[in-house]
Amino acid sequence: MIKGKVRDIYDEGNTLLIISTNRLSAFDRPICDIPCKGVILNQLAAWWFEATQAIIQNHVIELPQANSMRVKKCRVLPIEVVVRGYITGSTNTSLWTLYQQGARQVFGNQLPEGLQKNQKLPQPILTPTTKSAEHDRPLNLEDITKIPNLTPALWEKIKTTSLALFQFANDTLAQKNLILADTKYEFGLDNNNQLCLIDEIHTPDSSRYWDIASLQQAFAENRDPASYDKEIIRLWYTQHCNPYQIKELPKAPLALIHQVSERYQALFSKITGKNVVCAES
Incomplete structure (x- = not known):
């Protein structure tokens, strides 16, 4: 068994059994457990995998x-393809953090001066990072060309597919009064050497979901919009410590943990139209 930050993976020979746990990961490590989270991640990923089959095949059996x-x-192609429609975030690799540090050229994308946090970008951009057990690291085009099995043609297909998935998600979510501000995709090659979507898709762990109704007012008031993801717990940690530098993190308040669980459950219901059965995972 391989124990990842969030998932436990069992090798069954020709297949893998992936267990989504309640562990929540941020700052490149597990930081706490969120009730019901494992079931929500698994069920919501399955919903999106099925909905996007016309765009790309996936690994689900x-x-x-x-x-x-x-x-x-x-x-597995060792790269996380992050698609961003808005400039936001609080981690070291987030677009807003990089922009505040002076970055205006991000993986071939020229960012204009004067952008504000949570502002919509002229068009979605890709900011790939390493897929690593340690710290994620932004990649440039030269880094991409050195990745084994990742030819220029395959990288172009990955870019096109990622943007198509992102557009499909936001078209779908607009009917549910939600915005997918950013997300990440992971890819692999199957036995026929065909590109395959793997890991997870559009979960609140891998994505930033905002409420459309609150976005405009929140932006005008220079505050973060109502979200349905783990950003509130990331913000709590960055306000109480430097999570990248200390070895042992403080425990998040129980009320905050339950708030994250409630937001995950609310997101699942908004997207699927169903209520999740929260058996412990």
């Missing part, structure tokens, strides 16, 4: 349990 997914094995 079946869901044996509410918090587990059996998938086909793929050769």
